[in-house]
Amino acid sequence: MRARIKFAISFIVILTLAIALCAPVTSTTVMYVFKCKSNDANSTMTHESRLGESSGEDNGKLGYKSGSFNYLQKGKIEFEDLIEYYDGYNESISDSIVIHNMTVSFEGEKGISEFFAKGFFPEDRVIYSKKAIRFEEFGGNFTKNLNSNLHNLGNNYSSKQIHVNAEVLMGPNRVKNIGYDFAYDATVANGVIETWDTLGWTNKTGARRTDWEQSALMKGNITVENNLVANFFNINRDDQNWPPLQGSRAF
Numbered sequence: 001m002r003a004r005i006k007f008a009i010s011f012i013v014i015l016t017l018a019i020a021l022c023a024p025v026t027s028t029t030v031m032y033v034f035k036c037k038s039n040d041a042n043s044t045m046t047h048e049s050r051l052g053e054s055s056g057e058d059n060g061k062l063g064y065k066s067g068s069f070n071y072l073q074k075g076k077i078e079f080e081d082l083i084e085y086y087d088g089y090n091e092s093i094s095d096s097i098v099i100h101n102m103t104v105s106f107e108g109e110k111g112i113s114e115f116f117a118k119g120f121f122p123e124d125r126v127i128y129s130k131k132a133i134r135f136e137e138f139g140g141n142f143t144k145n146l147n148s149n150l151h152n153l154g155n156n157y158s159s160k161q162i163h164v165n166a167e168v169l170m171g172p173n174r175v176k177n178i179g180y181d182f183a184y185d186a187t188v189a190n191g192v193i194e195t196w197d198t199l200g201w202t203n204k205t206g207a208r209r210t211d212w213e214q215s216a217l218m219k220g221n222i223t224v225e226n227n228l229v230a231n232f233f234n235i236n237r238d239d240q241n242w243p244p245l246q247g248s249r250a251f
Helices: 002-022 053-059 140-145 148-154
Strands: 030-035 042-054 062-087 097-121 127-134 161-171 178-201 212-227 229-231
Touching: 030 042, 042 097, 053 097, 097 178, 127 161, 127 229
Parallel strands: none
Antiparallel strands: 030 062, 042 062, 062 097, 097 127, 097 161, 127 178, 161 178, 178 212, 178 229
16 A cells, blocks of 8 residues: 555646646645654654644535644654645545555653544545554552452553554545545554544434444554555435445454
8 A cells, every 4th residue: 555655645746736837726735744763762752743624524525634643752763754635626625635654663661653534525424543552551559459350450551662554545546436545554562552443424313323333442462454445436315325345454
């Protein structure tokens, strides 16, 4: 998928330049890159990025949201966060494309690493994925008061080693429909990983609001791969069939 994202970035830049030369239209292309590499093994970093098209949620139009949050304390850090946003042309939000890529390599005292993406698609469809690595710490008094049969509840999980590759591409794809392509793999030592994926509707309530969802909570020395691909066509509003989903798994 990384090769596809690099190709998509190059294609977007070339296409944007071609449009600018051929027609007097209004469009915006934004590329953001943040890199951090520590020079020792006692460094701390806090970083947050967020991109959002509010019209997607407010007005029922297409729109995308993506973001990341990382807190890495007292360790060796190598981190990169890249976001590219193309808002379409001729004021058409349907041509928007979001590419978000995050890589984390950390060994230290404890850490947090989160990555999410949310897309609003044709016929009031919405899809959301979030992956979160975090730490858990309990005080000594709490641990001593636990029943011996429940001692595992008092274990500390520091997430002292974190390695993540996360990327998402939202927007028109090669077959002319609207796509959501989310790929995530991570390894954590003595840590906690939580994952969420949801597919549903923006115009329904109660049990009808969500078609499908998954969540997982893992603790210990964990490796996770969690990928979600969805293609959205102009389906009939009364049709309850799901759009095709490919490859969602966590292990």
